[in-house]
Amino acid sequence: MIYFDNSATTFVNPKVLETFNKVCTEYPGNSNSIHSLGVKSKELEEYATEKIARLLNVKPSEIIYTSGASESNNTVLKGVASRYKNRGNHIITTHLEHSSTIETVKYLESKGFIIDYVKINKDGLIDLDNLKELINDKTILVAISYVDSELGIKQNIKEIKKIINNYPKCYFHVDATQAIGKIKVDFNDMDFMSMSGHKIFGMKGIGLLIKKDNIVIDNLIHGGKSTTVYRSGTPALPLICSLMKALELIIPKVEDNYKYVEELNNKILNNLKKYDNIHINSTSNSIPYIINFSILNIKPETFIHAMEEENIYISTKSACSTSDLSSSVYSLYPDNNIATHSIRISLSCKNTIEEVNKFNEIFDKVINKLLLK
Template identity: 40%
Template sequence: MIYFDNSATTQVYPEALDTFNKVTKEIWGNPSSLHKLGDRSHQLLEASRKQIANLLGVKPYEIFFTSSGSESDNWAIKGTAQAKREFGNHIITTSIEHAAVTNTVKALEKQGFRVTMLPVDKNGFINPEDLKNALDRETILVSIMGVNNEIGSIQPIQEVSEILEEYPNVTFHVDNVQALGKNIWDKVFTPRVDLMSLSAHKFHAPRGTGIMYKKTGKMVDPLIDGGGQEKGLRSSTENLAGIAATAKAMRLYLENEEKNAQREASVKNRIVDYLKDKPGIQIFSPVSENFVPSILCFGLEGIRGETLVHTLEAKDIFTSTTSACSSRSEVESGTLNSMKVRDDIATGAIRLSFDPSNTIEQADRFIAEFDKVYKHFAEINHLK
């Protein structure tokens, strides 16, 4: 089996699974309980928080646990909007965000908030000048992803941060779900970032745990009310086993980060070298310092993406259409549409997403199997 769908989810590390199982069996007290079982759980909760904070270079009290990256995005955006509504009602985001951001701002728009979606160029990047022009006295929040989940473009977070230095009252949120562990952290997480979202199952932890970084002093209303966990900002009994496993997985994932990124790049480069001169193929994730090495999105003229995914699946090669989150709902690629890619190419796009466990041998097998598919459809569609 070749698994090239790591941006959708990753296989749980055995060590992280061991931690999850051990905590579930042995440290099952409620962290809010006052007895010794609760105290033991509370200590593990805070130790996990501290480890994650240290790995990210922030303070432990700036780390909050959620159920997913989507919840973290929702909380960051809705929580900021509600907390700052008396100061303004304008939100700025981009046209290529993950649905967890796009649908959240659309929901707020129905509640009377004004939303500006920044366009992208033909390569999938926003222009920081567009942000400058969009900012006004009513702007309370800017939400821009660090790495696009469909094509892997690294957005200019550093330039955005510099612009927002002149607007200290505007909250800056970054969805970094696809950015962790790609050896680009200094590009996507700056001191100006106020809120930041992560998802544990993207870095080999079990599903069901998300992280939100909240800079000290930033205003965010709770999304979930209840017993007052997470400093009263995110009620619900903590998923202790998932949180401990997340801390373990993050530590393992960030070990040898530069070397791991190079391994992913070697796999991507091999496949791009094969694809780049093929008629009828358009590559949306070129080999470039402005794109992560872990994502390769390309379109093949004359075939739908889901057909190509299932054809490869029959060869035990697992890929996805441009976003696994929208594949089953038959939502077309928001990113490629925003890039004004021709419909016949956009609908034929698939995404390969790599992990350090992927190999050159797997890349070569993919090429061998895909070449058969390509030649078949090239003949049908008279591609030359």
């Protein structure tokens, strides 16, 4: 099997699973209980939180555990909108965002909020001049992904933050789900940041929302204090510790992994470029972990299933997308044919040169076979 759908989810690292299982069996107590089992669990929870904080260079008090980035994004968008609607009703985002952001801002729009989508330049970066035009004294939040999940485009977070800083009543939320563990991330340039464990060889069902200490938002989930006043529910200690282990294993290797995946990316990209009917959608600003392209005269689902028959797994768009047309691709290339034929290869540091060579060989066989039909 060759698995090139790592932006959708990754295989769980055995060491992460081992940590999860150990905590499940050895720490049965609820960390909010005052008896000895609860105290023992609370001590481990605090240790894990402090370690995660060090790995991400944030404060332990800034960490909110969630079920994943979708919940984190919802918490920020709805929490800021609810808390600060007296300040303004304007939110800015982009068409490159994950569906958990896009669908949430659509919901807020139905409740009377004004949503603007900043333009995207041809290189995939947001148009900073357009952002300056859109942002105003009624803007309470700008929500932008650090790296988008379809094209892998890395945004210039520092420059975006400089613009937002001119509006002290406006907050900046960054979805870093496709960035954490792949590139260096500096939370100092943000007010909120979201991520998911299952994108970095962790468990499904655990994620983070990082929130600056001085910012107050309304809760998405009520029910009393948990690990924080901002998210209720019994602390999921095994998942929290599994996330600590996943981050511990990947963060120190970010730079080396990036260079390695670049080699894999180049081999695949060079093979794709030899076909006249393939449009490369990734840009020079895309990180090497994601390759997005369109085969213009073959339906993407036909090609993906043909590759699956060869035990190779790739995808169309984001796994959470709800439309045949990729709005991310369309925002760069306003052509229905390109935007409805997009395919995504998403690599990881666990993939090998041998897998890439085999992939290229089978890719050639499958595409030539389908072109003859």
